[in-house]
Amino acid sequence: MEKFTSIVFVVDDDVSVRESLELLIRTAGWQPETFPSAQEFLSRPRALVPSCLVLDMRLPGLNGLELQRQLAERTDMPIIFITGHGDVPTTVQAMKAGAVEFLTKPYKDDVLLDAIRKAIEQSRAVHREDSEMRVLRECYASLTRRERQVMERVVSGLLNKQVGWELGISEITVKAHRGQVMRKMKADSLPDLVTMAARLGLTHT
Numbered sequence: 001m002e003k004f005t006s007i008v009f010v011v012d013d014d015v016s017v018r019e020s021l022e023l024l025i026r027t028a029g030w031q032p033e034t035f036p037s038a039q040e041f042l043s044r045p046r047a048l049v050p051s052c053l054v055l056d057m058r059l060p061g062l063n064g065l066e067l068q069r070q071l072a073e074r075t076d077m078p079i080i081f082i083t084g085h086g087d088v089p090t091t092v093q094a095m096k097a098g099a100v101e102f103l104t105k106p107y108k109d110d111v112l113l114d115a116i117r118k119a120i121e122q123s124r125a126v127h128r129e130d131s132e133m134r135v136l137r138e139c140y141a142s143l144t145r146r147e148r149q150v151m152e153r154v155v156s157g158l159l160n161k162q163v164g165w166e167l168g169i170s171e172i173t174v175k176a177h178r179g180q181v182m183r184k185m186k187a188d189s190l191p192d193l194v195t196m197a198a199r200l201g202l203t204h205t
Contacts, residue, residue: 005049006120010034011041012056021054028113038062042070050127052119057083065093076126078119082107133199139185140200150177155197
């Protein structure tokens, strides 16, 4: 079912290419959206579902590489380049900038579909990671200041007694805070909490 919510964007100034790709993509089960220029594509709101971009290298106005540069931070939308005028330096430049594939026209449909499948899976993984991090940050935001202090010290390896000494509170109070931290962070174990802290970039010196 996930496959049907994934969007494959196509930016190509050739209407016949857009129409044929739209049919191919729809037949494969993804949702196609086509654009004749980079500017029109950029005016579209960012997709909130797994997606990828099938991008022609030569376009009126912004070309493919220039659009790729503008989309550099959008790691949730991998780019597949298609071009009728491929050369080694351009291919290298596009791949170094993160393109998942560079296809020269004419290409086989199954080769493009394989590239799209790979790109959508990559996009899905980024969305999954973003979702997990959002939940993690929300859990951390629910901690009180004292609970955060306890968490940072516990994950750094300090014993309850040492945490209490550093914070000027009793060991029993540390245990209570520690229990609240585990509950609010939805951590099953101390190693689980340590992993969460690492993902959040927490450090205690």
